[in-house]
Amino acid sequence: MAERGENGRKNDPEQTKEDILLVATHEFSTHGLAGARVDSIAEKTRTSKRMIYYYFGSKEGLYLAVLEQSYRKIRSLESDLHLSNLEPEEALRTLISTTFDHDEANPDFVRLVSIENIHHAAHMLRSEAIRDLNVSVIETIAGILERGFDQGIFRRKADPIDIHMMISAFCFFRVSNRYTFGTIFRRNLSDGDTIERHRGMIADAVVSYLKS
Amino acid sequence: MAERGENGRKNDPEQTKEDILLVATHEFSTHGLAGARVDSIAEKTRTSKRMIYYYFGSKEGLYLAVLEQSYRKIRSLESDLHLSNLEPEEALRTLISTTFDHDEANPDFVRLVSIENIHHAAHMLRSEAIRDLNVSVIETIAGILERGFDQGIFRRKADPIDIHMMISAFCFFRVSNRYTFGTIFRRNLSDGDTIERHRGMIADAVVSYLKS
DNA sequence: CTTGACATACGAACTAGTTAGTACATTTTG
DNA sequence: CAAAATGTACTAACTAGTTCGTATGTCAAG
Numbered sequence: 001m002a003e004r005g006e007n008g009r010k011n012d013p014e015q016t017k018e019d020i021l022l023v024a025t026h027e028f029s030t031h032g033l034a035g036a037r038v039d040s041i042a043e044k045t046r047t048s049k050r051m052i053y054y055y056f057g058s059k060e061g062l063y064l065a066v067l068e069q070s071y072r073k074i075r076s077l078e079s080d081l082h083l084s085n086l087e088p089e090e091a092l093r094t095l096i097s098t099t100f101d102h103d104e105a106n107p108d109f110v111r112l113v114s115i116e117n118i119h120h121a122a123h124m125l126r127s128e129a130i131r132d133l134n135v136s137v138i139e140t141i142a143g144i145l146e147r148g149f150d151q152g153i154f155r156r157k158a159d160p161i162d163i164h165m166m167i168s169a170f171c172f173f174r175v176s177n178r179y180t181f182g183t184i185f186r187r188n189l190s191d192g193d194t195i196e197r198h199r200g201m202i203a204d205a206v207v208s209y210l211k212s
Numbered sequence: 213m214a215e216r217g218e219n220g221r222k223n224d225p226e227q228t229k230e231d232i233l234l235v236a237t238h239e240f241s242t243h244g245l246a247g248a249r250v251d252s253i254a255e256k257t258r259t260s261k262r263m264i265y266y267y268f269g270s271k272e273g274l275y276l277a278v279l280e281q282s283y284r285k286i287r288s289l290e291s292d293l294h295l296s297n298l299e300p301e302e303a304l305r306t307l308i309s310t311t312f313d314h315d316e317a318n319p320d321f322v323r324l325v326s327i328e329n330i331h332h333a334a335h336m337l338r339s340e341a342i343r344d345l346n347v348s349v350i351e352t353i354a355g356i357l358e359r360g361f362d363q364g365i366f367r368r369k370a371d372p373i374d375i376h377m378m379i380s381a382f383c384f385f386r387v388s389n390r391y392t393f394g395t396i397f398r399r400n401l402s403d404g405d406t407i408e409r410h411r412g413m414i415a416d417a418v419v420s421y422l423k424s
Numbered sequence: 425c426t427t428g429a430c431a432t433a434c435g436a437a438c439t440a441g442t443t444a445g446t447a448c449a450t451t452t453t454g
Numbered sequence: 455c456a457a458a459a460t461g462t463a464c465t466a467a468c469t470a471g472t473t474c475g476t477a478t479g480t481c482a483a484g
Contacts, residue, residue: 034247121391169385179333
């Protein structure tokens with residue numbers, strides 16, 4: 001375990017990379033790809049700009065690494081929920097709550113996705129790691145919908161990707177558009193009561209849609 | 213009426229401003245505030261960079277003008293729909309369809325709002341013109357919800373702002389996140405069939421939510 | 425219906441400051 | 455010692471904003 005004394009330098013590549021990524025994540029998520037400043041990131045790091053280029057090659061390389069790390073962190077979100085043990089409606093509500101809480105807890109991630117959309121998902125396209133993600137959610141939802149339909153709980157046969165989009169849209173929008181929405185309607189979407197109400201709302205909406 | 217001959221210059225301030233705004237809208241919406249290049253905008257204009265500063269003062273001034281114009285264009289969207297003549301459910305479905313179609317038809321606007329959120333709605337805050345907008349939608353929705361509840365069509369007493377958010381979230385997300393979502397799930401959200409299905413979906417979801 | 429004077433509208437070229445990226449030297453580690 | 459890791463100081467290119475000079479419109483006086 002490398003420690004940093006008063007002046008003596010200790011090499012710790014992993015720590016250095018992590019440090020850069022942490023700072024960069026915040027810088028990119030608050031300023032966008034073009035708005036982020038490599039010098040600004042370097043300053044906030046305990047290392048130097050040289051290291052950014054040493055490990056990530058370029059500003060875009062760093063951005064891509066940030067994006068990949070962010071996606072990797074949420075990869076196994078719903079896989080350890082064990083939803084197949086639950087009743088369909090309960091399983092669906094649990095999945096929705098999890099998505100909701102994740103977006104609420106990770107505004108940096110939400111913002112990075114917004115930024116990536118402004119760039120037409122160009123970097124995501126070049127990263128297989130990210131492209132192959134998220135497919136498991138769809139299978140999870142498909143299973144729930146099928147069980148629910150067979151048991152007569154859901155009257156509607158819906159496309160799992162559509163359902164996932166409906167859930168994502170609501171959870172994501174609350175975070176991604178909190179500033180413009182909050183400004184126009186003078187409402188704080190991070191307010192405790194509002195969070196509770198919205199969490200229940202999206203679940204009720206999806207369930208009632210499937211039951212109708 | 214000023215015309216532009218082969219080489220002779222004609223002054224036409226209004227046209228010049230409009231021209232700049234049109235080009236700038238697209239530049240900002242595709243590259244973001246920091247990513248947009250004033251030189252690039254100037255090139256695509258039939259006028260010069262000098263004029264951008266002459267009329268808009270700064271890059272941010274131009275960005276703000278673009279933002280304001282975009283919002284102004286959608287201001288009177290739902291005001292000429294005459295929803296009060298319709299049955300509550302029909303009125304709501306009409307309003308939802310209109311929102312849906314607007315977002316689908318104006319990706320530049322959607323992207324600008326995304327960009328503005330990345331900047332914590334800082335520019336929007338400084339513009340009273342924008343802040344005072346959109347409040348009429350809420351009154352429209354409030355009216356519909358009340359009538360529907362009184363007539364026993366809607367069983368749920370929902371907050372009109374929440375309902376507006378639910379509608380906006382779905383319609384907005386489809387456009388704002390079309391690239392990342394499309395990339396991950398290999399689905400083209402601008403596809404004709406998908407558009408039709410989604411338009412019906414959000415309406416059914418909101419209505420069934422209110423009826424449940 | 426000219427003329428000329430003044431304000432507005434415009435263009436080309438320039439500048440000062442910024443920013444991504446690098447060359448080179450130095451230290452750490454195995 | 456050799457390879458990996460790091461710091462310092464620099465540069466080439468870019469970019470927002472400006473300077474200076476010119477053209478155009480208009481309106482009043484002749």
